Amino acid sequence: MRCGNGIEARQVDELCINIDPIQAGGRLTADAMKAVVAYGDGYSVCDNCRKPNRLDYITKPPIAEFHKDVAAWLNMDAVRTVPGARRGFQAVAQTYVNKGDPVLLTSLSHYTEFLAVEESGGIAREIPANDQKLVTPDAAAEKIEAVKRELGRVPVLAFIDHVDYQYGNMHDVTGIAKVAHQYDIPVAYNGAYTVGILPVDGKAMGVDFVIGSGHKSMAAPAPSGILAATAEREKEVFRTTAIVGDVTQRKFGIKEPEMMGCTLMGVTLVGMMASFPHVKERVKHFDRELANHKIVMDALLSVEGTKCLSEYPRKHTMTRIDTMGSFDKPAETHKKRGYYLSSALEERGITGVIPGATKVWKFNTYGMTTKQAEHVARSFVEIARENGLAVKE
């Protein structure tokens, strides 16, 4: 079935259980799907835009209220919607980083944080993760001191991922923010894997910015996200335009340069808004998600030779595993080579593992029902047995 010239209707999540590591938290709720149908036209949320003509002031649909609600939910003072978390990183970096300024990242930071620093002319300095692949406050302090010795000044900004994209490990953001603030370094919290997945309290963590991804973790269409700030930082990152045209003497009201005026103007925003009540509710039940994850994890670890590369027990539903000692072995002789695993999973209605991957790979169980988690768990064990791998009872 096609929904346009050469565009097949996508039915991945209707036909299969999708364990793709980055797709799980961004699947739309029914309300978001409905909002997308009604607000598909380009400037659909702008019908009732009135002075002062800015997206976050629109009251119908209730965009202004949504902004306030998201800020309160995150325990921050101001929020703007952005086209993806990366645009949040970009806005913060453009505000604080000048050419040659050092910026604190981590050895597990997402590449878009690096690009944001690069675009601003900054220099990346990474806090190394320890052997457990965790970034600690002590390591942050050591790195800040090292940067001070190297460049004669401390970093102007720190990007810290609460849960990193490589291992899905949870890092001590509160402790790291405390250290950074001792050096007056503002902290941007990367919540791409947390905002919309588990409870996030910006002020309790002591961070200056909270950045979230709509399409990764808030059941919203791409590209969408949020940038939240404290009252102190709000004035800086959400400063209003001051530019004046020399011929026309035009000014541009309360538009914000870092937001390039208005940001999300259609399906992305209403999709995020429509999912928001469900997202607020679901973060309260993250324990259920971890329980479902454990069902799958236990099954994988029952296959002898499988190792969990992420911190264990798991604190997040996105996990990196090493199956070189298990599922990779049949790949050496199987007629489908490494593709046998994804193929066997597909036969059982499970998708999202990179085709051919049998060595080190990631998966995410977020959003599954318990019945679906049990099916995935059973499937891994069956595939292992069918291919002669030992399974612990």
Add this chain to the structure above:
Amino acid sequence: MTFQAIYTLTDLRVLLRETAPSHEFDADQKVKAQRLLENLERQVGSLKQEMLK
């Protein structure tokens, strides 16, 4: 009315997602599916009446 019908189909779509890949419905899901399909029939009936009169 077109939105109502599309939204009913959307609720059915979500039911398919929740039960993938087997789409075996438990008792509650069967009741829900039946109610949604009946609503859909009624909504399509109204559309026929309004659009083809």
